[in-house]
Amino acid sequence: MTQIEIEIEIEIGGKSSTFQTSLPYRPTNNNPLVTLLYQSPHSYILLCLYLCFYYSIQYIHSIFIFHKLIFCVSLYACIVNVFASIIDPKLANTLIRLLNQIAPLENLRHVKRIRKKQLEGGKTELLVILCLASENDSHLDTMQHDVRELFNSYQLSAFITKVCKFPASSKEEWEEQCKLWPTSYHPPTYNIDGITGFNEEDSQSVFSFMRFAVELAKSGDGLVTNAAVIVDPSVKKVIASARDEICSWNIPTNNQTSSFKQPDTCISQSNSNRIIAHDTLPSNGSTSKLKQLCTGASCLYPWRWSEQELYMPNSSCWHPLRHAAIVAIECSAARDRQLFPDLGDNEDKSFELDHMHSSTSSPAKRQNLENVEDTEKLDTLTEGCHSVAARPYLCTGYDIYLVWEPCTMCAMALVHQRIRRIFYAFPNPNAGALGSVHRLQGEKSLNHHYAVFRVLLPEEVLSVEL
């Protein structure tokens, strides 16, 4: 068995320690990165992981580690540069008001505009953020025009400092952030379902479904698109699956699209359908040539739809918003309408895990529901309900597997449809909304939060063997 040597640096509370270890598997198409790395008392710690070879990934932030498996989220630069200045405390109110008008810190609401610094001898000084600085050019000339005017008229002296790009999602992370520049922290009022760990069986099924998604992504005529597979993890069954359909799509007939699975396979409990077996995947012929074609994934370049002339010349239907996740949601809704045509009759049996709705009825109940143990009880209840054909509310309790990190539109659609967990394989640096550009799972104001996992796969899995 091949080993990978890796060096890990862990930073907790400002202390850093380094150790070396080796991974028992080298990730290949069939052999995902599965290993015992480090067990932490916290399920969520800040950690920098350097994979010395095989991956070009450098800093991996916010990594979840379980006893058998590594998944990680949000690998991207989590820091932005801002211009800051020391100010006269008497001017603080005026300046803050003006700055909030001319240079509001859009998308950095968690960052405090002002910072008080204790100096030696009991003195304090006030620092204020003027505006965002560009990534590469720290020259004052790049400062926003009206901020520079303000800056000149109050004779401030600016310097570059760093702040955290995303709100902290744990107290530990917040404490780390505040060392850089103070941020506000709101403890999560939600409970991240399903990250209490993955056992061997769960991790096998995660990889099976991800492989299914990858094969689906490659199933077009040479064009690799994104693919989405919605799964009911309690019975390990595919609820809906779809590829991007921005170039051509089948008009739904009878309220269902071509990718909609027949209901009998969806509700059947037979073991044969539980896990997508490896041998049911399209078999790969002999490798003659590897060809990389990834630009077809809609989420990677959502704004490019008008530039792509029809890929299939005979298709008359196209839709710039029919990304894989959107289509999969539509399929699962169609399935729901077909399986449970009479909404009223099923209402009594339907269950609901929506904390927001239930929380409005009584605050005490809300506390209860957010308790992990209680939620687990609810989950158990949920599994029991499937056998009596209870109808889940939207995609509550379901997982989705995506080959690429979804764009903002798709990520928010998955919030609306109440997906429980998202698994994706490859990041989307241009438009990804689960850490790359935005990070919706950390937006506390949303009424639903899914847990996000990245499944590490080698890029070769995307190669189309011709």
Place this chain on the structure above:
Amino acid sequence: MASHEEDCSPDTLAFMELAIQQAKLAMDSLEVPVGCVIVEDGKVIASGRNRTTETRNATRHAEMEAIDILLEHWQKNGLSKLEVAEKFSNCYLYVTCEPCIMCAAALSILGIKEVCYGCANDKFGGCGSILSLHLGSSEPLKSHGVPQGKGFKCTGGIMASEAVSLLRTFYEQGNPNAPKPHRPLAQQATR
């Protein structure tokens, strides 16, 4: 983004009134009352209202409904992708509630010209409340010629009180379609 009704042109108010009509249609069908119209050259070319309950698809917001009507219509008329993109770039959206993050992202993808909305959406809003997708990419030209998020002009607060009162009425009477346990009927006003 703040705007006051006194500053609005009569046209703007008239279009928003049509959007509110759509929201009322949604309410009549026991849907969350949000409606919209899309306007090109001073004419309404599509309207939409929430259909999330009926479709059991929580992404079927008013904006998405109206966009789908246009895409279907323009394709039937044989317009190419470039022509459709050109069309969208001349369209104005009037919607009773600030577009959510999903819809704001969709509007950016389509390259809409301008959005006018009624009340802010402080849970999901993608045009200033939670994210500011209408501003486009905050890091222009980050990558070599790859198109980044397109921004659009966005004005809020147009006939906001009407939009809010529809939503309030809806939630006060309780959402009869909400799965159990749903909020108690007529006990709590929303905010």
